[in-house]
Amino acid sequence: MAKLMLLTLLGLGLALFRDHRASYQARLNAFGEVKPVELPNCNLVKGIESGSEDLEILPSGLAFISSGLKYPEIKSFEPDKPGKILLMDLNEEDPTVLELKITGSKFDHSSFNPHGISTFTDEDNTVYLLVVNHPDFKSTVELFKFQEEEKSLLHLKTIRHELLPNLNDIVAVGPEHFYATNDHYFVDHYLRSWELYLGLAWSYVVYYSPTEVQVMADGFDFANGINISPDGKYVYIGELLAHKIHVYEKHANWTLTPLKSLDFNTLVDNISVDPVTGDLWVGCHPNGMRIFFYDPENPPASEVIRIQNILTEEPKVTRVYAENGTVLQGSTVASVYKGKLLIGTVFQKALYCEL
Numbered sequence: 087m088a089k090l091m092l093l094t095l096l097g098l099g100l101a102l103f104r105d106h107r108a109s110y111q112a113r114l115n116a117f118g119e120v121k122p123v124e125l126p127n128c129n130l131v132k133g134i135e136s137g138s139e140d141l142e143i144l145p146s147g148l149a150f151i152s153s154g155l156k157y158p159e160i161k162s163f164e165p166d167k168p169g170k171i172l173l174m175d176l177n178e179e180d181p182t183v184l185e186l187k188i189t190g191s192k193f194d195h196s197s198f199n200p201h202g203i204s205t206f207t208d209e210d211n212t213v214y215l216l217v218v219n220h221p222d223f224k225s226t227v228e229l230f231k232f233q234e235e236e237k238s239l240l241h242l243k244t245i246r247h248e249l250l251p252n253l254n255d256i257v258a259v260g261p262e263h264f265y266a267t268n269d270h271y272f273v274d275h276y277l278r279s280w281e282l283y284l285g286l287a288w289s290y291v292v293y294y295s296p297t298e299v300q301v302m303a304d305g306f307d308f309a310n311g312i313n314i315s316p317d318g319k320y321v322y323i324g325e326l327l328a329h330k331i332h333v334y335e336k337h338a339n340w341t342l343t344p345l346k347s348l349d350f351n352t353l354v355d356n357i358s359v360d361p362v363t364g365d366l367w368v369g370c371h372p373n374g375m376r377i378f379f380y381d382p383e384n385p386p387a388s389e390v391i392r393i394q395n396i397l398t399e400e401p402k403v404t405r406v407y408a409e410n411g412t413v414l415q416g417s418t419v420a421s422v423y424k425g426k427l428l429i430g431t432v433f434q435k436a437l438y439c440e441l
């Protein structure tokens with residue numbers, strides 16, 4: 087509480103000097119009320135108790151889920167256990183999760199701290215899984231090959247780069263080829279958390295390939311989810327603390343030019359794109375303050391929105407699911423498969439619903 091008071095005072099003080107960013111209460115949507123939106127048939131996924139921060143569903147119905155994120159200032163229910171990648175087969179009647187075994191001699195399992203994930207499937211149907219990892223709170227991208235028979239991930243490579251210092255999410259366009267968001271970048275090491283709360287930290291999007299690494303968009307207030315349209319022509323970027331989703335045109339040379347932005351009244355986290363319809367499904371935090379200051383009595387709420395026809399004059403935005411945190415706390419991601427919706431959270435459970 088003292089920390090909160092101090093931050094409030096400092097925030098108010100600084101607000102007098104700045105007009106380019108809203109106050110941190112507004113940015114964190116501190117007073118966000120949650121009007122519930124229910125779905126008819128929802129079940130918590132058995133075996134997920136310490137987060138399902140990111141997930142990706144393959145066209146075959148296999149879902150990869152990253153679990154056990156440890157992130158500065160954010161709750162963890164299993165602080166002493168390494169994170170893991172879970173597999174769920176959505177074709178099953180009552181799907182359960184299985185922890186994928188990780189093989190490969192150079193990989194340190196004890197410090198595994200997975201965050202955003204993305205898959206890439208090549209012409210031979212080999213599935214690569216790219217995982218943002220924070221061993222000791224640093225940032226790397228781990229490249230794995232998925233071995234379906236063995237239910238394991240073979241570690242192929244660790245990617246590090248000075249332009250990938252604080253990774254959040256990643257979208258793969260090849261096995262060693264991706265766009266990634268750096269959610270923050272501190273100007274002064276000792277003022278880290280102040281910079282983040284006050285919106286002074288930088289945040290940017292990087293294009294990475296083995297031969298070229300380049301910042302393609304910057305100036306975000308916590309760039310978070312990133313994804314790409316099914317035709318590969320547009321890139322969507324969620325700006326968490328500004329409550330915006332930006333649409334960029336992607337060029338053949340991988341540069342991005344801004345096309346439009348949509349405003350929301352909630353913190354937009356991960357963006358999932360329906361491969362068939364092109365709709366965006368977004369995991370959101372209606373009261374983001376409760377993510378950063380966890381109180382089990384007043385847990386963070388969950389909310390999922392769907393955006394249809396984003397490129398048109400009038401995109402259709404629907405709140406598909408919203409709940410005050412009694413069932414599901416801190417939703418980050420939502421993705422659809424055959425009329426069902428799988429919702430993940432930062433540090434708590436996962437929910438599987440009929441639409």
Ligand SMILES: *[C@@H]1O[C@H](CO)[C@@H](O)[C@H](O)[C@H]1NC(C)=O
Pocket residue numbers: 337338339341
């Ligand atoms: C990349 O392509 C775009 C669109 O064709 C062009 O406007 C831009 O100048 C190119 N940028 C570079 C660095 O080549």
Ligand SMILES: *[C@@H]1O[C@H](CO)[C@@H](O)[C@H](O)[C@H]1NC(C)=O
Pocket residue numbers: 140141142143202203204205255256257258310311312313356357358359419420421
């Ligand atoms: C979450 O976002 C990351 C990139 O930001 C993406 O790779 C991943 O596929 C997203 N999750 C879903 C379900 O789309």
Ligand SMILES: *[C@@H]1O[C@H](CO)[C@@H](O)[C@H](O)[C@H]1NC(C)=O
Pocket residue numbers: 122383384410411412
């Ligand atoms: C959350 O919603 C449930 C069901 O609508 C209600 O019973 C509960 O009191 C609410 N909790 C809070 C903290 O608002």
